[in-house]
Amino acid sequence: MIYHLITNEFFKIIFRKRTYIGFLLIFILIPFIVWAIDDGGTALEKAIYGQLSDSFFFVGSLLNGYLASYLILAILINHMPFLSTIVAADIFSAEYSNSTFRFYLTRPVSRGAVLLSKIVLVICYTTILLGFFFGYSLLISTLWLGTGELAVFDKGILFLPENEIIYRFTIAYLASNIVMITISCLCLFISTISRNSVTPIIITISVVFIGTAISLIPIDFFDRINPYLFTGYINSFLVAFNDPIPWGHIRDLLAICIMWSGVFLTLSFYFFLNRDIID
Amino acid sequence: MKRAEFIHFDNVSKYFGNNAALTKVDFKIRKNSIVGLLGPNGSGKSTLMRILSGLIISWDGDIYLEGQSIRKSNTILKRSGFLIEDPSFYEYLTAQQNLIMFSRLTNTDPMNVNKVLKKVDLFEEKDKKVSDYSYGMKQRLGIAQAILHNPDILFFDEPNNGLDPIGISTMNKTIDNLNKEGKTIFISTHILEDVKELCSHVIVLRDGKLVLDESIEGLIENEDIYIIKLNNTKIALDKLKSHSGVKVVDSNDKKITVKAAINIYDLISIIPSESQLNSISKDPNISRLFR
Numbered sequence: 001m002i003y004h005l006i007t008n009e010f011f012k013i014i015f016r017k018r019t020y021i022g023f024l025l026i027f028i029l030i031p032f033i034v035w036a037i038d039d040g041g042t043a044l045e046k047a048i049y050g051q052l053s054d055s056f057f058f059v060g061s062l063l064n065g066y067l068a069s070y071l072i073l074a075i076l077i078n079h080m081p082f083l084s085t086i087v088a089a090d091i092f093s094a095e096y097s098n099s100t101f102r103f104y105l106t107r108p109v110s111r112g113a114v115l116l117s118k119i120v121l122v123i124c125y126t127t128i129l130l131g132f133f134f135g136y137s138l139l140i141s142t143l144w145l146g147t148g149e150l151a152v153f154d155k156g157i158l159f160l161p162e163n164e165i166i167y168r169f170t171i172a173y174l175a176s177n178i179v180m181i182t183i184s185c186l187c188l189f190i191s192t193i194s195r196n197s198v199t200p201i202i203i204t205i206s207v208v209f210i211g212t213a214i215s216l217i218p219i220d221f222f223d224r225i226n227p228y229l230f231t232g233y234i235n236s237f238l239v240a241f242n243d244p245i246p247w248g249h250i251r252d253l254l255a256i257c258i259m260w261s262g263v264f265l266t267l268s269f270y271f272f273l274n275r276d277i278i279d
Numbered sequence: 280m281k282r283a284e285f286i287h288f289d290n291v292s293k294y295f296g297n298n299a300a301l302t303k304v305d306f307k308i309r310k311n312s313i314v315g316l317l318g319p320n321g322s323g324k325s326t327l328m329r330i331l332s333g334l335i336i337s338w339d340g341d342i343y344l345e346g347q348s349i350r351k352s353n354t355i356l357k358r359s360g361f362l363i364e365d366p367s368f369y370e371y372l373t374a375q376q377n378l379i380m381f382s383r384l385t386n387t388d389p390m391n392v393n394k395v396l397k398k399v400d401l402f403e404e405k406d407k408k409v410s411d412y413s414y415g416m417k418q419r420l421g422i423a424q425a426i427l428h429n430p431d432i433l434f435f436d437e438p439n440n441g442l443d444p445i446g447i448s449t450m451n452k453t454i455d456n457l458n459k460e461g462k463t464i465f466i467s468t469h470i471l472e473d474v475k476e477l478c479s480h481v482i483v484l485r486d487g488k489l490v491l492d493e494s495i496e497g498l499i500e501n502e503d504i505y506i507i508k509l510n511n512t513k514i515a516l517d518k519l520k521s522h523s524g525v526k527v528v529d530s531n532d533k534k535i536t537v538k539a540a541i542n543i544y545d546l547i548s549i550i551p552s553e554s555q556l557n558s559i560s561k562d563p564n565i566s567r568l569f570r
Contacts (some may be wrong), residue, residue, distance in 0.1 A: 004383035011380055015371050099367035103424055106332040106363065107384035108356040277334035278295075278326075 005117035022083030022129050030137050034144045037068045065142030066150040066165050072137045081208050084129055084180045088122045088187035090197030096279045097195050115272050126184045134173045154242045172240035182230045182257040185264040192272045230260045285310040291340035293326050300326040301487045313458050315478035316467040323487040324467040328436045332361045359432040360425030366417040370410035374420050385428035395423040415446040436467045508534045510555035518549050
């Protein structure tokens with residue numbers, strides 16, 4: 001039965017226009033940014049490496065597709081929760097507001113199984129969207145600007161060899177995906193208790209915004225709680241480009257995100273399984 | 280004659296906060312019958328339907344299907360089809376896609392989809408998006424989704440709501456045909472004519488309470504309904520309630536509505552003079568139960 005429920009959930013989102021908004025935006029935006037990076041490449045290089053050029057002599061251009069991808073990810077990753085929560089936001093609330101549960105839940109299927117199928121869908125959507133974001137960024141950037149070593153800042157300037165870069169981006173993708181799934185789980189939970197699709201997005205983005213602000217405010221109390229908030233790990237994909245990769249930090253990210261996702265999904269089960277559908 | 284217990288609503292109650300939507304509703308449904316659930320808006324009809332369909336989780340009392348509590352298994356969902364209030368489909372999908380999706384939930388052969396679409400006369404429109412359907416077409420599609428897995432019990436909540444006279448006639452014909460196929464049908468409605476035309480039995484709810492549980496014949500022919508207007512209803516109420524041939528259907532401080540198996544003269548004789556009888560009138564129309 002769970003197979004049929006998951007099939008139905010995919011069936012529902014495939015035919016919805018809003019499913020493609022995130023993909024469309026990424027599709028349009030990334031070539032535009034790559035073009036802008038290419039156009040302003042010299043100035044960008046000067047800005048990044050300006051002070052270092054007094055001490056070092058750089059041969060060739062540091063700007064390539066990998067650096068462009070790295071910059072795109074660093075710029076856009078904070079905005080990805082807007083896109084990754086589009087589906088999660090109305091996965092329940094739209095069923096409440098359109099009263100479609102009146103037919104769907106009057107079949108001999110358990111609510112737990114329906115919830116599980118929606119969780120699977122949200123995780124898949126988030127993973128695919130973020131995969132598209134990373135993959136498409138790399139594809140467009142490298143096609144446009146070529147490949148080469150990746151120069152990043154890690155306790156100074158670090159050149160990552162070309163043969164390691166895809167591996168590093170994969171680690172970065174997996175780390176980001178875990179955080180985005182946690183954010184989607186929060187949004188899904190809000191959706192189980194909301195009657196419209198806007199509220200879950202607003203609440204989720206507010207939580208991300210406040211959490212991010214906390215991570216940036218240099219106050220002891222916030223510094224103490226920040227490691228326990230999933231929002232503190234949104235930019236953690238950058239550690240995939242450190243040398244060596246701080247696996248301890250990634251383990252913390254994994255543990256905290258799994259814990260928060262577990263909390264949100266447990267609450268989702270509790271509210272959905274006990275909710276009277278009277279809409 | 281005691282009706283066979285196919286479905287037994289056993290003191291079903293539901294509260295939303297402090298508001299009682301249903302209060303100890305207790306009645307039985309006979310197999311292969313068409314039962315009309317009547318009542319004005321807010322009387323608890325939809326709440327009852329939602330309890331049956333599992334949409335409302337927390338409620339008191341019990342409901343038995345052939346002696347088995349519906350709380351203990353989902354047999355009622357396997358054996359039933361529901362059309363609850365307005366037909367609400369995934370509007371961005373076609374009628375056929377909607378039904379294919381529902382068929383997966385009951386492991387129904389997808390071939391049934393076209394069969395039921397033909398049955399409700401929507402086969403030609405199967406590839407249209409539901410958003411392009413008229414209200415009447417959506418209602419028929421609602422019937423189609425309810426009968427898709429060939430259930431033997433059907434619960435229709437306001438099936439004629441929003442339909443034009445031709446639509447109502449078509450819908451009633453469909454319901455009648457389904458009953459002839461052996462299905463037990465439970466219709467919630469506030470249209471009295473539907474009940475008279477289709478149903479063999481009527482249940483009336485008001486303010487969440489059962490006020491009438493009667494066969495149509497019994498309601499229309501065998502017993503009389505009287506509206507008694509008086510200045511002091513309290514004294515009369517006690518007397519009327521204690522009489523075996525009288526059933527108090529409704530009362531307020533100005534009038535008492537009774538169902539009486541005795542003639543009007545005997546009825547008048549029961550009413551004490553202190554209660555100051557103003558008038559007594561026969562009311563064969565069950566519409567009084569809505570007032």
